[in-house]
Amino acid sequence: MNLRPDLAVIAARVQPAARALDIGCGDGALMAALAEKGCDARGMEIDPELVERCVSRGLSVVQGDADRDLADYPDKAFDYAILSQTLQTAARPDRMLDELLRVGRQAFVSFPNFAHWRMRAALALGGRMPVTRHLPVSWYETQNIHHMTVSDFRDLIAAMGVKCERAWFFAGDREIGASLANLRAEHAVFELSR
Amino acid sequence: MAPAIATKLYPLPSPLLLDGGQALAGVEVAYETYGELAPDKGNAILVCHALTGDQYVASRHPVTGKPGWWERMVGPGKPIDTDRFHVICANVIGGCMGSTGPASAASDGRPYAMRFPVITIRDMVRAQIALLDGLGIERLHAVVGGSMGGMQALSLAANFPDRAARVLAIATTARHSAQNIAFHEVGRQAVMADPDWQGGDYYGSGHAPDKGLSVARMAAHITYLSESGLTEKFGRNLQDRDSKTFGFDADFQVESYLRYQGSGFTQRFDANSYLFITRAMDYFDIAEEHGGLLAKAFAGSPARFCLVSFDSDWLYPTAESRHVVHALNAAGAAVSFVELSAPHGHDSFLLDVPALDRVVKGFIG
Numbered sequence: 001m002n003l004r005p006d007l008a009v010i011a012a013r014v015q016p017a018a019r020a021l022d023i024g025c026g027d028g029a030l031m032a033a034l035a036e037k038g039c040d041a042r043g044m045e046i047d048p049e050l051v052e053r054c055v056s057r058g059l060s061v062v063q064g065d066a067d068r069d070l071a072d073y074p075d076k077a078f079d080y081a082i083l084s085q086t087l088q089t090a091a092r093p094d095r096m097l098d099e100l101l102r103v104g105r106q107a108f109v110s111f112p113n114f115a116h117w118r119m120r121a122a123l124a125l126g127g128r129m130p131v132t133r134h135l136p137v138s139w140y141e142t143q144n145i146h147h148m149t150v151s152d153f154r155d156l157i158a159a160m161g162v163k164c165e166r167a168w169f170f171a172g173d174r175e176i177g178a179s180l181a182n183l184r185a186e187h188a189v190f191e192l193s194r
Numbered sequence: 195m196a197p198a199i200a201t202k203l204y205p206l207p208s209p210l211l212l213d214g215g216q217a218l219a220g221v222e223v224a225y226e227t228y229g230e231l232a233p234d235k236g237n238a239i240l241v242c243h244a245l246t247g248d249q250y251v252a253s254r255h256p257v258t259g260k261p262g263w264w265e266r267m268v269g270p271g272k273p274i275d276t277d278r279f280h281v282i283c284a285n286v287i288g289g290c291m292g293s294t295g296p297a298s299a300a301s302d303g304r305p306y307a308m309r310f311p312v313i314t315i316r317d318m319v320r321a322q323i324a325l326l327d328g329l330g331i332e333r334l335h336a337v338v339g340g341s342m343g344g345m346q347a348l349s350l351a352a353n354f355p356d357r358a359a360r361v362l363a364i365a366t367t368a369r370h371s372a373q374n375i376a377f378h379e380v381g382r383q384a385v386m387a388d389p390d391w392q393g394g395d396y397y398g399s400g401h402a403p404d405k406g407l408s409v410a411r412m413a414a415h416i417t418y419l420s421e422s423g424l425t426e427k428f429g430r431n432l433q434d435r436d437s438k439t440f441g442f443d444a445d446f447q448v449e450s451y452l453r454y455q456g457s458g459f460t461q462r463f464d465a466n467s468y469l470f471i472t473r474a475m476d477y478f479d480i481a482e483e484h485g486g487l488l489a490k491a492f493a494g495s496p497a498r499f500c501l502v503s504f505d506s507d508w509l510y511p512t513a514e515s516r517h518v519v520h521a522l523n524a525a526g527a528a529v530s531f532v533e534l535s536a537p538h539g540h541d542s543f544l545l546d547v548p549a550l551d552r553v554v555k556g557f558i559g
């Protein structure tokens with residue numbers, strides 16, 4: 001199975017037999033990979049059709065809105081709370097991060113980097129909100145209400161006292177190094193703890 | 195009197211201890227089975243029926259001659275596939291399709307009528323567990339139910355956590371709300387206001403409280419549908435006439451439909467059973483049975499759970515399912531939940547909702 005590269009690094013990092021909550025689990029691709037490793041994987045997804053697809057492949061997924069329904073889970077219910085490509089849709093990304101590190105001992109967060117050079121160029125030269133392969137939706141219909149950059153994210157977690165255990169950066173579907181990541185990375189994955 | 199019905203009967207070997215404190219002796223459970231039981235008895239699925247349902251989940255009803263109430267879900271090649279699973283469906287105690295209920299004979303040979311003990315959903319489940327014991331089935335592959343059937347599934351999970359590997363509860367709740375109780379009380383009062391009810395002792399009198407029971411069914415039936423469903427199906431259309439009669443005949447199609455539903459119901463259902471079963475539902479509150487905390491009811495449960503609600507169901511709305519999901523999450527149980535979009539109100543779980551078929555099939559595995 002071909003896992004998206006950000007999901008692949010998360011799947012590789014999660015310890016076997018761990019308990020993981022995949023928030024915004026989509027069609028359950030990561031959950032299935034985690035289940036294969038013997039993890040107890042649970043999911044939350046807002047789209048009922050995707051939930052139905054997950055349940056019909058035997059995954060435990062709850063239809064819910066991460067902004068509201070993470071509150072249902074007790075403290076440290078999971079070894080990992082995973083939020084892939086969803087933080088930028090949260091009403092309050094800072095509170096969402098707090099919730100992730102409340103329900104999970106560790107968290108993985110992946111997000112598109114709005115400071116990638118192609119974005120900067122589109123905005124600086126084109127003068128319009130960028131539409132790219134990773135952010136393919138126009139500004140008026142996107143669910144991404146809090147665009148951020150790798151540097152923004154680092155600032156936020158530092159201000160929140162959240163520790164970055166490790167970070168991965170991607171351009172296209174390739175992993176790239178950390179140097180000039182804020183300029184070169186199209187999206188990023190952070191492993192966090194508190 | 196209980197109608198003579200061809201069904202499998204399991205006589206409980208010992209009295210059934212009830213939540214009300216009584217021990218009910220001589221209990222019989224009427225049930226149907228579909229599909230082969232595997233040699234290791236590991237492929238059994240218990241389907242629990244709703245308030246006015248019965249054990250004929252996938253076979254012709256002996257009184258009405260209609261197909262089983264969930265034939266779209268249970269059968270060969272269906273989401274609950276009887277080519278693979280051994281499906282058991284039992285009439286609840288208190289019912290009127292062969293299991294011991296108010297129309298059954300008490301030790302003095304006369305029908306219990308209102309001498310029948312007030313039972314609970316958990317008592318119904320105890321009878322189902324006794325049946326499983328009798329059939330030698332230690333652990334169900336799954337327990338499945340919608341509405342009151344879902345209540346039994348949740349109650350079974352809470353009270354007998356090792357008896358089912360999967361729990362599928364559809365369009366249901368962990369407690370009856372004030373509104374649920376209120377509608378049931380209307381129904382019961384309609385039955386008891388019928389002079390033919392005779393304090394419950396109508397058996398053999400030649401007069402049953404059909405009018406009262408019919409009104410109860412009409413009121414309840416409205417709660418199973420949705421406003422938009424009713425509007426779409428009937429609107430303000432007139433029944434077999436061109437204009438209003440300025441009288442109280444069933445001018446409107448919706449009136450005619452409800453009257454038909456009401457009178458049809460009295461052909462197959464015992465009024466006292468309706469009183470006892472609605473009472474059992476009203477008493478239902480799993481949290482109350484477990485120290486007031488729903489999460490405690492499911493603590494340490496090894497089962498996988500799946501809850502399904504429908505967006506047009508205002509009888510057991512999505513919030514009730516979410517309440518259960520919240521508790522299951524707090525208990526650390528493996529739970530899935532989805533709210534499906536369907537236009538039919540509470541009855542959606544019985545009707546053509548392909549997404550439900552997919553969820554059931556996927557969850558059952």
